[in-house]
Amino acid sequence: MSSNPATTTATTAAPQTQVPLFNLKAQHEQIRDELRAAVARVFDTQQFVLGPEVSALEEELARYCQTKHAVGCGSGSDALLLALMALDIKAGDEVVTTPHTFFATGGAVARLGARPVFVDVEPRTYNIDPARIEAAINERTRAIIPVHLYGQCAEMDAVNEIAARHGLPVIEDAAQAIGAEDNGRRAGSMARLGCFSFYPSKNLGAAGEAGLVTTNDDALAARLRALRVHGGETEYLHREVGVNSRLDAVQAAVLRVKLPHLDAWAEARRAKAETYTLLLTNARLPFRVTPPALRARARHVFHLYVVRVPAPVRDPLMAHLRAHGVGTKVYYPVPLHLQECFRYLGYQEGDLPEAERAASETLALPMFPELTLEQQQYVVDVLARFAP
Numbered sequence: 001m002s003s004n005p006a007t008t009t010a011t012t013a014a015p016q017t018q019v020p021l022f023n024l025k026a027q028h029e030q031i032r033d034e035l036r037a038a039v040a041r042v043f044d045t046q047q048f049v050l051g052p053e054v055s056a057l058e059e060e061l062a063r064y065c066q067t068k069h070a071v072g073c074g075s076g077s078d079a080l081l082l083a084l085m086a087l088d089i090k091a092g093d094e095v096v097t098t099p100h101t102f103f104a105t106g107g108a109v110a111r112l113g114a115r116p117v118f119v120d121v122e123p124r125t126y127n128i129d130p131a132r133i134e135a136a137i138n139e140r141t142r143a144i145i146p147v148h149l150y151g152q153c154a155e156m157d158a159v160n161e162i163a164a165r166h167g168l169p170v171i172e173d174a175a176q177a178i179g180a181e182d183n184g185r186r187a188g189s190m191a192r193l194g195c196f197s198f199y200p201s202k203n204l205g206a207a208g209e210a211g212l213v214t215t216n217d218d219a220l221a222a223r224l225r226a227l228r229v230h231g232g233e234t235e236y237l238h239r240e241v242g243v244n245s246r247l248d249a250v251q252a253a254v255l256r257v258k259l260p261h262l263d264a265w266a267e268a269r270r271a272k273a274e275t276y277t278l279l280l281t282n283a284r285l286p287f288r289v290t291p292p293a294l295r296a297r298a299r300h301v302f303h304l305y306v307v308r309v310p311a312p313v314r315d316p317l318m319a320h321l322r323a324h325g326v327g328t329k330v331y332y333p334v335p336l337h338l339q340e341c342f343r344y345l346g347y348q349e350g351d352l353p354e355a356e357r358a359a360s361e362t363l364a365l366p367m368f369p370e371l372t373l374e375q376q377q378y379v380v381d382v383l384a385r386f387a388p
Contacts (some may be wrong), residue, residue: 019328019366019375027265030221031257035207036252045249054251057256058212064259065178065196067214070223072247073228076175076197079211080108083171083193086213086223088244090115096136097145097173098128100334100355105147105173106166106336109355115345117141119262119338120352124293125305126150126362128156129354137166144170148177148187150331151203151269152295156182156190170193178204179266181299184336188214191306198255202261203269203303213298251337257329268369269302275373276365279380287313301307304331305367313388318363329364370382 028035042053054072062070073079086158091113097105099118109141117136120135122129128146146154156172170197172190174180177187178196188194198210215221226233230243277291290308293299309317314330321328335355337347349356365379 015310018325019327019371019379020368021329021364021366022368023370024200024205024369026380027387031261034257035254036244038257039250042249042253048249049246051249053256054247054252055260057247057252060256060259061212062214064262065214066186067194067195068216068218069214069224070371071213071224072252073211073213073214073224074245074247075209076195076199076211077267078106078110078228078243078245079175079195079197079213080104080171080173081243082224082227083110083195083213084108084112084143085112085227085242086220087143087169087171087191090203092140093136093142094140095143095145096133096141098147098149098355099337099352100126100332101147101336102332103173103174103336103339104175105145105343106339109145110342114142115140116336117345118352118355120354122155123354123357124153124166125152127152127154128159130155130162133162134166135157135159136268137162137168141166141168144168145173146170147173147175148180150292151177151180151301152292152299153180153182153187153190153296156185160190169193171305175199176202176303177301178202179262179300182295188358191192192217194219194287198251203266203301204258206251207254208253210247211245212247212375214281231332233268240341253284265369266299266301269367272367272371272376273300273302273305275376276380279305279376280383283380284285285383285384285387287317289383302367304364306331306362306364308358308361311357311362313360313386314363316388317383317386320386321379321382324385325383326379327366330362331364333378335359 058070093114094117095109096117100121109116119132172191172194174187175197181189194214196212198206227242228245231240233239
């Protein structure tokens, strides 16, 4: 799901950093006055939780995501949890998903007492491999969660076809992919439910934690709105137990300022990705680098620009990049099926080889809309100077 860095302080890293992994300050400078006015508007109303600011954002995001409903919540992790609760996922159920994702994808399943069932990834895009899903389905399976990793949609036609054949709902984990498209359809619009994160480093980032669930189902939308306020249909009438996951108005106001810029930022990311791929292809590198693969008829919004290098090279190369002031990071170094907390599931090393290869061979290069050509050339020059 989400690609949350440990903190948002990467933009204020050590003075020698020449190209940060991401740069929130550069974006903020462009819209500083708009953001201050929006936050001041909320303080003037003194309506800080839900309210008209959140409702307006939900309407705007529903239009943007091409869905009937959008329900704001406290975080991307909560969005996944609420989606599963709305589908009545419970202890003993199984949910098929990918091991190559942020922890929240599998964690939300486990929090409800259900069992995450991990399916290996497709080696080019790192998204769930639809050809492997059906073998993981049994009488206990209750849902499928594909993840649109790094900003590129999973193969939703194939996933939905399998789900329909088995009568299973699909939840899109679109935490990294707002605005991404598959055959002209927006992320979050291609399944029963879509889940988004607005963690500050996301393409559309809040000033803290925030999330969203999209759906075209009226009944599911109503239930989600109740579940996010302790399951209450009114303040003191509860038909079920929910959670406290209300989107606050300050975050909604910040997101409303940023949303009109989102497509331009996404196009800038795509342009930077094309430049990286061209520079890497033309560079004389002392090791193999595989740029991101682009799916046909898909719009990749490049939340991250992740390359693959030989496993023995990866960690020394990261140290080399950091020593020369280039931000870099591994998403995700330990696949979920090998996490200690999921040991009870019985997976062993080697069970999901493509996810394990991705964990040992991938690294992210700096990516943000304001990245300059000079910065990108510097990154590639530093790569070329590495001696394996």
